[in-house]
Amino acid sequence: MLKAKVHVFLKPSVLDPQGQAVTNSLHSLGYAAIKETRISKYIEIIFDDDDAHRVSEQVHTICDKLLANPNTEKYAFELEALKQQ
Amino acid sequence: MKVSVITFPGSNCDHDAMEVFAERQHKVSNVWHKDSDLQSPDLVILPGGFSYGDYLRCGSIAKFSPIMSEVSRFAEKGGLVLGICNGFQILTECGLLPGTLMMNKTLQFICQRQFIRLENAFTPFTAGLPKGMVLDIPIAHKEGNFFIDEDGLKALQDKDRIVFRYCDKDGNVTSEANPNGALDNIAGICNDKGNVLGMMPHPERAASEHLVSQDGLNIIRAIEGYFSI
Numbered sequence: 290m291l292k293a294k295v296h297v298f299l300k301p302s303v304l305d306p307q308g309q310a311v312t313n314s315l316h317s318l319g320y321a322a323i324k325e326t327r328i329s330k331y332i333e334i335i336f337d338d339d340d341a342h343r344v345s346e347q348v349h350t351i352c353d354k355l356l357a358n359p360n361t362e363k364y365a366f367e368l369e370a371l372k373q374q
Numbered sequence: 375m376k377v378s379v380i381t382f383p384g385s386n387c388d389h390d391a392m393e394v395f396a397e398r399q400h401k402v403s404n405v406w407h408k409d410s411d412l413q414s415p416d417l418v419i420l421p422g423g424f425s426y427g428d429y430l431r432c433g434s435i436a437k438f439s440p441i442m443s444e445v446s447r448f449a450e451k452g453g454l455v456l457g458i459c460n461g462f463q464i465l466t467e468c469g470l471l472p473g474t475l476m477m478n479k480t481l482q483f484i485c486q487r488q489f490i491r492l493e494n495a496f497t498p499f500t501a502g503l504p505k506g507m508v509l510d511i512p513i514a515h516k517e518g519n520f521f522i523d524e525d526g527l528k529a530l531q532d533k534d535r536i537v538f539r540y541c542d543k544d545g546n547v548t549s550e551a552n553p554n555g556a557l558d559n560i561a562g563i564c565n566d567k568g569n570v571l572g573m574m575p576h577p578e579r580a581a582s583e584h585l586v587s588q589d590g591l592n593i594i595r596a597i598e599g600y601f602s603i
Contacts, residue, residue: 303521306479306555355438358431358467360474361521 290371291336293348297357297364298329332356341368375400375601378415380445382407382436387422387458391578394594407439416601417454418445420461422514422576432475432517433463442468454498454597455570459515462562462572471565471572472530473522478515479555485514487587488553490561490575491541494534497568498600499593508545509538509589511575513553513561518574520556520563530563538562538573 299305308326315323334351336344348366357364377395381388381404388404396402403413407425412418426435436442442464449455449470457465465471478484492500492507522530530536538561542551547559554574562573577590 302523303476304479304555306477306481306519310481355434356430358434358474360466360472360523361476 290373291338291341291344292369292371293334293336293344293366294369295332295334295348295352295356295364295366296329297332297352297362299327299361300363303361335371339370344368375417375598376403376413376415377401377417377419378403378405378413379419379421380405380407380441381421382423382425382439382464384425384427385421385423385460387460387576387578390576391419391421391458394578394581394590397582398594398598405441407436407441409441410444412441412444412448415448415453417456417597418448420445420455420457420464421578422459422461425460425464428460428517431467432460433465433467436460436464437468446470449565449570452567452569454600456499456597457570457572458576458578459513459518459574462574463517465570465572470570471563472526473520473563475515475517475574476519476521477517478519478553483514483516484518484553486512486553488513488561488575489541489543489545489551490538491545491547492537493539494537494564496534497537497564497571498597499564499571500537500596502596502599503592506545507592508541508543509575509580509592510543510587511577511580511590512587513575515554515574518554518556520560520574522557527557530560531558533566535563535566536560537564537571538575
């Protein structure tokens with residue numbers, strides 16, 4: 290089994306109001322050195338398949354089709370081998 | 375006129391839209407998202423709501439509903455498609471309209487009366503209305519902050535595809551009158567051919583004598599006018 294650990298994040302050119310709110314909150318907690326915070330999504334997908342090449346291709350397709358919006362987001366992922374239950 | 379209103383799991387403005395058109399003696403069909411027959415409409419409405427709970431991104435899952443391939447085919451043949459609020463989000467997700475509706479700049483769900491200015495009076499949805507007309511039509515959304523890259527924005531501007539902009543009561547398009555941070559105060563856009571319109575404001579919520587504004591009727595009458603020619 291393989292686990293895909295997918296990060297979907299906003300492109301740098303896209304404003305992240307949630308990140309800004311968190312930055313403001315951290316500033317008010319006294320963390321003055323924090324320059325920017327960006328919020329992203331983390332998604333885990335478990336595959337009942339050990340073929341990393343095939344799984345990797347599928348994760349790319351899944352991200353392009355559904356998980357990431359190409360207008361505003363980018364994605365990155367890594368695969369982790371899981372022991373059979 | 376034959377109107378088909380699509381219901382996705384989580385749509386909640388479908389009956390409002392159906393009622394407005396039924397009251398005006400149009401033949402209205404309610405089409406379930408798993409259906410494959412659009413019921414040969416003149417106009418398809420993708421209504422507001424929270425399709426699939428707005429999970430992942432608003433409209434991102436609805437685009438894979440079986441009926442959406444029929445909606446795309448219908449739009450490509452020139453059929454009229456109106457996406458309101460969540461319907462607009464679905465239209466951008468499935469690529470019938472460009473851009474993305476991002477989370478409001480304020481991070482808040484905004485439910486309020488809103489003035490919008492008519493920028494393009496040459497679409498089937500706005501024909502016959504005076505350009506610059508100010509309409510009082512409510513908004514209710516958390517993801518209405520329209521975003522598109524620089525080239526995309528220029529294309530919308532150059533091809534006159536911005537149909538509505540947020541404005542104040544006198545029609546001034548200002549940042550103060552922009553409720554959600556939308557780029558260039560964009561409240562509604564159409565596709566290249568003008569037969570697909572997406573808008574965040576809800577004309578179906580301003581089309582009854584019982585409500586404070588009836589300005590949404592202008593859009594409905596314009597569509598009726600388009601089909602009566």
